[in-house]
Amino acid sequence: DAMVIQNPRYQVTQFGKPVTLSCSQTLNHNVMYWYQQKSSQAPKLLFHYYDKDFNNEADTPDNFQSRRPNTSFCFLDIRSPGLGDAAMYLCATSKSRDGSYEQYFGPGTRLTVT
Amino acid sequence: GQNIDQPTEMTATEGAIVQINCTYQTSGFNGLFWYQQHAGEAPTFLSYNVLDGLEEKGRFSSFLSRSKGYSYLLLKELQMKDSASYLCAVSDSNYQLIWGAGTKLIIKP
Numbered sequence: 001d002a003m004v005i006q007n008p009r010y011q012v013t014q015f016g017k018p019v020t021l022s023c024s025q026t027l028n029h030n031v032m033y034w035y036q037q038k039s040s041q042a043p044k045l046l047f048h049y050y051d052k053d054f055n056n057e058a059d060t061p062d063n064f065q066s067r068r069p070n071t072s073f074c075f076l077d078i079r080s081p082g083l084g085d086a087a088m089y090l091c092a093t094s095k096s097r098d099g100s101y102e103q104y105f106g107p108g109t110r111l112t113v114t
Numbered sequence: 115g116q117n118i119d120q121p122t123e124m125t126a127t128e129g130a131i132v133q134i135n136c137t138y139q140t141s142g143f144n145g146l147f148w149y150q151q152h153a154g155e156a157p158t159f160l161s162y163n164v165l166d167g168l169e170e171k172g173r174f175s176s177f178l179s180r181s182k183g184y185s186y187l188l189l190k191e192l193q194m195k196d197s198a199s200y201l202c203a204v205s206d207s208n209y210q211l212i213w214g215a216g217t218k219l220i221i222k223p
Contacts, residue, residue, distance in 0.1 A: 042201070042213035043157070090156055099144035099205025100164060105156035
């Protein structure tokens with residue numbers, strides 16, 4: 001089955017220790033998104049890629065970086081995690097940036113910062 | 115600013131019908147989505163409305179009124195597995211999704 005895969009599902013890191021979250025997709029979608037979601041809150045868009053065209057949201061902290069080496073893979077790097085970065089990180093894909101296409105989500109990575 | 119409003123929490127009884135409302139104020143409109151999110155899991159797509167009216171899909175229906183900036187999700191014949199959060203999201207003029215915080219639906223036997 002075509003799908004969006006995120007690894008790891010759970011990640012524990014220490015305050016200030018860099019961490020990388022990964023996402024892969026077999027849907028061959030052009031658009032990939034990274035969201036941060038905290039408990040009982042709306043998903044917050046961090047970045048999105050349209051092919052290799054990178055789009056950073058204005059309020060995404062510099063601490064967050066992303067890479068998309070090819071169509072299938074996308075990475076979220078948190079350079080110096082703080083306690084406030086503990087959250088669920090969701091990767092999603094879409095066939096197009098046209099707003100009529102649904103987004104397909106991976107299962108998420110729950111990040112804990114100690 | 116852009117804003118999506120949904121009730122924080124609703125409770126309903128198994129077998130009953132529940133309507134979850136969503137009102138929005140966005141810069142432009144390119145469609146409205148409803149997603150279901152079980153606790154600790156990722157959102158899954160339920161419906162998409164871009165024209166006014168009712169879209170029916172099995173036990174779930176979604177309604178849109180663009181002039182009122184209003185949508186609702188109607189769930190019929192509620193089952194315990196429908197206990198989840200329901201998120202309303204609007205695609206704005208830049209095709210960015212503006213998300214609501216979600217409505218937590220609790221189903222009681």
